[in-house]
Amino acid sequence: MNVTPRSRSAIVMFLLLISFVLMVQPLVAQDEVTEFVFAHSGPIRTMDAPVTWFGSTHWLTNGLYDCLIWRAADGNGYVGQAAERWENVDDVTWRFYLREGLTFQNGEVLDADAVKWNIDRVRTREDFLVYPQWQFIDEVTVIDPLTVEITTKTPYPYFEYDVSFNGCQILPPDYLTEVGEEEFARTPIGSGPYRLVEFTESDRYVFEAWDGYWAGPPAVDRVIYQVIPEQSAQVAALLAGQVDMIAAVPAPDRDLVSGTEGLSLLTETSNRMTSLYLRVETETGSVAATYPDFVPATLDNNVRLAISHAIDRDLLAEIQGSAHARLARVCDYYPEGSVSDLADPEFISSWYNPDLARQLLAEAGYADGTGPTVYLDAPNFQFGNEREVAEVLSVMLAEVGFTVELNTLDTSAYSEQIVSGGNNRDIMMTTLGCSPSLVPSFYRCAWVQSNYNVCVEEWDALGGEIAQTVDPTARLELWEQWWATYLDYAQTITLYEIDSVIGFNSAEFEWTPRKDGWFTFRDLRPAG
Amino acid sequence: MRGLIVRRLFHMVITLFFVSLVVFFMVRLRGDPISVMAPPTFSEEQIANLRAAWGFDRPLVEQYVLFITRAVTGDFGQSIQARRPAMELVLERLGNTWLLASAAALLGVVIALPLGIVSAVRRNSLLDLVSSAFASLGNAMPNFWLGLMLIIIFSVNLRILPAFGALEPAAIIMPAVTLAVGTAARLSRMTRSAILEVLNQDYIRTAYSKGVSQRVVLYQHALRNALIPIVTVFGLQLGWLLGGSVIVESVFSWPGLGRLMIESINVRDITVVQAGLLWFSLSFLLINFVIDLLYVYLDPRIHYR
Numbered sequence: 001m002n003v004t005p006r007s008r009s010a011i012v013m014f015l016l017l018i019s020f021v022l023m024v025q026p027l028v029a030q031d032e033v034t035e036f037v038f039a040h041s042g043p044i045r046t047m048d049a050p051v052t053w054f055g056s057t058h059w060l061t062n063g064l065y066d067c068l069i070w071r072a073a074d075g076n077g078y079v080g081q082a083a084e085r086w087e088n089v090d091d092v093t094w095r096f097y098l099r100e101g102l103t104f105q106n107g108e109v110l111d112a113d114a115v116k117w118n119i120d121r122v123r124t125r126e127d128f129l130v131y132p133q134w135q136f137i138d139e140v141t142v143i144d145p146l147t148v149e150i151t152t153k154t155p156y157p158y159f160e161y162d163v164s165f166n167g168c169q170i171l172p173p174d175y176l177t178e179v180g181e182e183e184f185a186r187t188p189i190g191s192g193p194y195r196l197v198e199f200t201e202s203d204r205y206v207f208e209a210w211d212g213y214w215a216g217p218p219a220v221d222r223v224i225y226q227v228i229p230e231q232s233a234q235v236a237a238l239l240a241g242q243v244d245m246i247a248a249v250p251a252p253d254r255d256l257v258s259g260t261e262g263l264s265l266l267t268e269t270s271n272r273m274t275s276l277y278l279r280v281e282t283e284t285g286s287v288a289a290t291y292p293d294f295v296p297a298t299l300d301n302n303v304r305l306a307i308s309h310a311i312d313r314d315l316l317a318e319i320q321g322s323a324h325a326r327l328a329r330v331c332d333y334y335p336e337g338s339v340s341d342l343a344d345p346e347f348i349s350s351w352y353n354p355d356l357a358r359q360l361l362a363e364a365g366y367a368d369g370t371g372p373t374v375y376l377d378a379p380n381f382q383f384g385n386e387r388e389v390a391e392v393l394s395v396m397l398a399e400v401g402f403t404v405e406l407n408t409l410d411t412s413a414y415s416e417q418i419v420s421g422g423n424n425r426d427i428m429m430t431t432l433g434c435s436p437s438l439v440p441s442f443y444r445c446a447w448v449q450s451n452y453n454v455c456v457e458e459w460d461a462l463g464g465e466i467a468q469t470v471d472p473t474a475r476l477e478l479w480e481q482w483w484a485t486y487l488d489y490a491q492t493i494t495l496y497e498i499d500s501v502i503g504f505n506s507a508e509f510e511w512t513p514r515k516d517g518w519f520t521f522r523d524l525r526p527a528g
Numbered sequence: 529m530r531g532l533i534v535r536r537l538f539h540m541v542i543t544l545f546f547v548s549l550v551v552f553f554m555v556r557l558r559g560d561p562i563s564v565m566a567p568p569t570f571s572e573e574q575i576a577n578l579r580a581a582w583g584f585d586r587p588l589v590e591q592y593v594l595f596i597t598r599a600v601t602g603d604f605g606q607s608i609q610a611r612r613p614a615m616e617l618v619l620e621r622l623g624n625t626w627l628l629a630s631a632a633a634l635l636g637v638v639i640a641l642p643l644g645i646v647s648a649v650r651r652n653s654l655l656d657l658v659s660s661a662f663a664s665l666g667n668a669m670p671n672f673w674l675g676l677m678l679i680i681i682f683s684v685n686l687r688i689l690p691a692f693g694a695l696e697p698a699a700i701i702m703p704a705v706t707l708a709v710g711t712a713a714r715l716s717r718m719t720r721s722a723i724l725e726v727l728n729q730d731y732i733r734t735a736y737s738k739g740v741s742q743r744v745v746l747y748q749h750a751l752r753n754a755l756i757p758i759v760t761v762f763g764l765q766l767g768w769l770l771g772g773s774v775i776v777e778s779v780f781s782w783p784g785l786g787r788l789m790i791e792s793i794n795v796r797d798i799t800v801v802q803a804g805l806l807w808f809s810l811s812f813l814l815i816n817f818v819i820d821l822l823y824v825y826l827d828p829r830i831h832y833r
Contacts, residue, residue: 043795185610
C-alpha cells in the first residue's frame with residue numbers, strides 16, 4: 001500500500017485526536033455515589049491525629065475517628081460520640097458511659113480499656129505536640145467495660161473543652177500495637193462515620209461512608225480532601241465544578257463566586273484573633289542579645305494604653321478583608337469572650353479615642369505630639385491583607401504622635417524570626433486561636449513563651465483562680481475582672497476576629513459552617 | 529568507556545557528599561524545626577523537652593555524622609510531621625516529578641527540533657519570524673501565569689481538562705504544556721543557531737555539490753553534527769524542569785516532589801527536605817552523567833581522560 005506523506009500526517013493527527021478524547025473522556029463519566037470534594041491549602045501530614053497540632057489534619061481526621069465527646073457545631077455545649085452520656089462526679093472526677101456495642105472499623109472492640117489506652121498515650125508521650133494540653137489529667141480508671149473515670153489533678157473547669165480538643169481521637173489499641181505507629185500512619189483505622197480508603201500524603205484523601213457507624217452511615221457517600229496549595233487554583237477548580245468547597249475565597253474573587261450559578265459564599269468566624277503583643281520586659285527571647293541597649297517604650301503602661309486607644313479597629317477589620325473588630329482575645333461565641341460589653345460593637349468603637357491616646361502619651365512624658373519611636377513587626381500575608389493592616393495601623397499611631405518603624409516579613413520568616421524566634425523589639429502583630437481554656441495561662445508568671453513573659457501578681461492569681469473555678473457563674477465573674485486587667489495592662493491589644501469566607505456548591509449540598517472554624521463534614525447532606 | 533563510567537560515578541559520590549554537607553547545614557541556618565513545629569501554646573521548657581526528644585539539642589557535628597551514616601543506607605530518618613520514613617515520602621512523589629519533567633521535556637523536544645530546523649533552513653522567512661516570536665514569548669511568560677491561564681481556558685471555560693491532581697492521564701496535559709513552553713523556546717533557538725552554524729561548513733557544501741538531497745543533508749549530516757550543543761542545553765533544561773516543576777506542581781496540585789519540598793520547607797520538616805534535596809541533586813547528576821555518555825556516542829572524536 002502506498003501511503004503518501006499527507007495521508008501519514010492525517011493518520012497521525014487522527015490517532016492523536018483519539019488519544020486526547022480517550023484521556024479526556026473520564027471527566028464526563030458520571031459517578032452514582034454522592035461525592036463531595038473539599039479543596040484547601042493543607043498541609044496534612046499524618047493520619048495519627050493525636051501527634052500533631054495542625055488544624056487541617058484534625059479537620060481531615062474528624063470523620064475517621066470518634067472522640068469521647070465533641071464540641072457542638074454552634075459552640076453551645078458538647079455532644080456525645082463514643083460516650084453516650086457523662087457526668088461530673090465531683091470537682092476532680094468525670095465519669096463517661098460508653099455506647100454499647102461500639103467497634104472500630106476493623107471490628108476491634110471500642111471499650112473503656114481502649115479509651116484509657118488512648119488518653120494515657122497522649123498524656124505521657126512527650127514527643128506529641130498535644131502532650132501539654134493533656135497534663136491536667138491525673139488518672140484514667142476503667143470502672144467496667146462501658147464506664148471510664150477521669151480524674152484531674154485540680155478542679156478543672158475546661159475539662160469538656162480540652163477532652164474534646166486535639167488529641168481526643170480514639171485509636172484502636174490492638175491494631176496500632178500490632179502494626180506499629182509507622183504503619184498505622186499509612187493504614188489508619190478509626191470508629192468514626194468515614195473510612196479512609198485511599199490517600200496520597202498531603203495531597204488527596206478519599207473517605208467512604210462506613211455502614212457500621214453507631215449513628216448509621218453519613219448522608220454523603222464519599223468525602224474527598226484535596227490539597228490545592230494555590231488559592232487562585234482553588235477558585236478555578238470551584239468555578240470549573242471540580243471541587244465543591246474551598247475554605248477561603250480571596251476578596252477579589254468573591255463576586256465571581258457568588259455570581260456563579262450553583263455556588264454561594266458562606267461566612268462564619270474562623271476562631272482566629274489578630275492582636276498586637278507588646279513587650280513589657282526585655283529578658284525573654286533573643287531580643288536582649290540582638291538589641292542589648294534597647295529600652296522599649298512599651299515598658300510604660302501609659303504608652304501601651306495610648307496605642308490601644310489610638311487604633312480604629314473597625315477600619316482595620318475592613319482593611320483585613322473578612323474580619324470584625326474585637327477587644328477580647330477569646331471569641332465571642334464563648335461566654336468568656338462576651339462578658340460585660342466586650343463584644344458590643346458600640347463599646348469596641350468607643351475604645352478608639354485619639355485624644356485620650358495623646359493625653360496618655362503626655363502623661364508618659366511625651367508631650368506636644370512628640371511620641372516615642374516604636375518598632376512594629378507584622379507578616380506580609382497570613383489570613384488576609386496583614387501588610388496593609390500594619391501600614392494603616394502605623395498611620396493611626398503616627399497621628400497621635402508615635403514614630404513607627406514598620407517591619408513586614410514573609411509569613412514563614414516572620415514566624416521563625418519574630419514570633420517563635422523571640423526577636424521582637426516593641427510590638428508584634430500575629431494571629432492565634434481563641435481558646436478560653438488556654439488564654440489565661442499565657443498571662444501567668446510561670447508561663448514563659450518564646451517571645452514574652454507577662455507577670456502581674458494579681459492578674460496571675462486571678463488566672464489561677466479561673467483555672468480552678470468549676471461553677472460557670474462564679475467563673476464568668478472572675479473573667480470580668482480578668483478582662484478589666486487585660487484592657488488596662490494592654491500587653492495584648494486585640495484588633496479583630498477573622499471570618500472565613502467559604503465558597504460552596506449549594507446546588508448539590510447543604511452544610512452549615514461550625515462556629516469553631518473547623519471544616520468537618522459529618523453533618524453534610526445532599527441538597528434537598 | 530568503563531574507566532569513564534567509574535570516574536564519573538566517583539565524581540558523583542564526591543559531589544553528593546558536598547551537597548549533603550551544604551543541605552544539612554543550610555536547612556539548619558534558621559534554627560531547628562522545633563520552633564516552628566511547636567504550637568504557640570508551648571512554654572520554653574516544653575519546647576526544650578521536644579527538642580531533646582527529637583535529638584536537635586545535640587551538637588551539629590554529631591547530628592551530621594548520624595545523618596550521613598544513616599543516609600548512605602537510605603535511611604533519612606522519620607518525617608517530623610508525617611511520622612513515616614522521609615525517604616518513603618520522597619520516593620512516593622519522585623515518580624510523579626520525573627513523569628512530569630519527562631513529558632515536558634519530550635513535548636519541548638517535539639516542538640523545538642522541527643521549529644529550530646525549519647527556522648534555520650528558512651532563515652528570515654515569516655516562519656522564522658513566528659518561531660522567534662514564540663521563543664521570546666515562551667522565555668518571557670512566567671509559568672505560574674501560563675498555568676493559571678490554561679486552567680481558566682481548559683478547565684473553567686471549556687471544562688475539558690482537570691484543573692488539579694494526577695488522577696487521570698489527561699491531568700498531565702496542562703502542567704506538561706506549561707513546563708514545555710519555556711523549554712521549547714530555549715531549545716528551538718539553540719537548534720536554529722547550531723544548525724545554521726553547521727550549514728555553513730564546507731562538508732555541507734560538498735554534500736550539496738555531490739547532489740545529495742536536502743533532506744539527507746539536513747538529517748544525516750547537519751543535525752547529527754549540531755546535536756552536541758542541543759543535547760547540552762537539553763540536559764540543562766531537564767535539570768531545570770525537575771527543579772522548575774516546583775511552581776507548576778503547586779499551581780496544578782501535581783503530587784510531585786517539588787510540592788512536597790515547598791510544604792516541608794514551610795513546616796520545617798527537615799528530614800524530608802534533606803532527603804528531597806539529595807534526590808534532586810542525584811537526579812541532576814544522573815542527567816549530566818547520561819549526557820556525558822551521549823557526547824561520546826554522538827561524536828566518537830571525544831575522549832575523556
